[in-house]
Amino acid sequence: MVEADVRHRNNVTVTGDPDGPVVVLAHGFGCDQNMWRLVVPRLAGRYKVVLFDYVGSGGSDLSAWAPERYASLDGYAQDVVDVLRALGLRRVTFVGHSVSAMAGVLAARTAPERIGSLVMVTPSPRYIDEDGYRGGFTVADIEELLASLDSNYLGWSSAMAPVIMGNPDRPELGQELTDSFCATDPAMARVFARTTFLSDNRADLDGVTVPTLVLECAEDAIAPRGVGSFVRSRIPGARLVTLDATGHCPQLSAPEATADAVLDFLDRVHGARPAS
Known part of the structure; x- marks a missing residue:
């Protein structure tokens, strides 16, 4: 696809220092690039920041969505690769939130020349507990979650978004995530949810060879403590x-701490640069 097509299809936004190293921010399930708005200003003074929406989310071209492509996480990883190729970007730092962290892992395998480092924000390579691995959910939990989503997506969104966000003392955060979920086409959201919660990318972690930062929250109902340690243990260095922070979306609940951690990693990768 030509650059203009991909920019439109994935609603690509480019901001920040045009001459700085490139940071690509990728959203998770039920969200869009707006979820990064509190972090972007901190990064944009020193880095070129690229944001986009996966097809089926946010301001993407919904006519480009195809269930057979997005029934696999490889489809979302291909969106990442398409954006990077269309913009002619190489050796970027890919920052993936939640399921996007694993999309970044797959994209780095598909196009290793495009991704030079990874930041995985509240990642989970497997949400279901299995064989001594604790992902935080039983098979029955996920089956119930998906059945509820299938039967009443808007009701599921209203119930689940505050749980995912955490921070019950800040209900406006849960409401924002609820609104984001509810703005997503239910048919597309159902496919993305199955892709997310039924995925198992544990083995894919073994192929990561680029510098990697794993960010976890002190309390997270979706990716509990222990998952981050598992991810770190599978990626050398x-x-x-x-x-x-509390909840699964620290870029909203703790944006300064999230930005500081990302900037510290970026400075380690690219060499410290004076703040502008």
């Missing part, structure tokens, strides 16, 4: 940082 990976660094794990536990944010003093």
Whole structure:
């Protein structure tokens, strides 16, 4: 696809220092690039920041969505590769939130020349507990979650978004995530949810060879403590940082701490640069 097509299809936004190293921010399930708005200003003074929406989310071209492509996480990883190729970007730092962290892992395998480092924000390579691995959910939990989503997506969104966000003392955060979920086409959301919650990318972690930062929250109902340590243990040289934050979306609940951790990693990768 030509650059203009991909820019439109994935609603690509480019901001920040045009001459700085490139940071690509990728959203998770039920969200869009707006979820990064509190972090972007901190990064944009020193880095070129690229944001986009996966097809089926946010301001993407919904006519480009195809269930057979997005029934696999490889389809979302291909969106990442398409954006990077269309913009002619190489050796970027890919920052993936939640399921996007694993999309970044797959994209780095598909196009290793495009991704030079990874930041995985509240990642989970497997949500279901299995064989000594604790992902935080039983098979029955996920089956119930998906059945509820299938039967009443809007009701599921209203119930689940505050749980995912955490921070019950800040209900406006849960409401924002609810609104984001509800703005997503239910048919597309159902496919993305199955792709997310039924995925198992544990083995894919073994192929990561680029510098990697894993960010987890002190309390997270979706990716509980222990998952971050598992991810770090499978990636040679990976660094794990536990944010003093609650919930699954620290870019909204703790944007300064999230930005600081990302900037520290970027400075380690690219060499410290004076703040502008």
